[in-house]
Amino acid sequence: MTGLTIEDRVLKVIATSKRVPIENVHPDSSFESLGIDSLDRLNILFDLESEFDIEINDEEAKQVQNIHEMIEGVTHLVQAKTDSSPTE
Numbered sequence: 001m002t003g004l005t006i007e008d009r010v011l012k013v014i015a016t017s018k019r020v021p022i023e024n025v026h027p028d029s030s031f032e033s034l035g036i037d038s039l040d041r042l043n044i045l046f047d048l049e050s051e052f053d054i055e056i057n058d059e060e061a062k063q064v065q066n067i068h069e070m071i072e073g074v075t076h077l078v079q080a081k082t083d084s085s086p087t088e
Helices: 006-018 036-052 058-063 065-086
Strands: none
Touching: 006 036, 006 065, 036 065, 058 065
């Protein structure tokens, strides 16, 4: 997975989970435009947790309204995890 940014990986997870072509998924896409309902969002969250080895707070996840906010949230969690991990 080297060479891919967090954004690229999030978009890939969404495309794979929703089974849509990756070129149809953009940071400025809305959930509605991609046909993502609440069950799809839950599945995407599980996939993102697995992809990045992070834990996503359910309450915070409910506040996410679009793909851009999802990317920002994952980026924040990944950075927080990196900052708190020991450097040995």
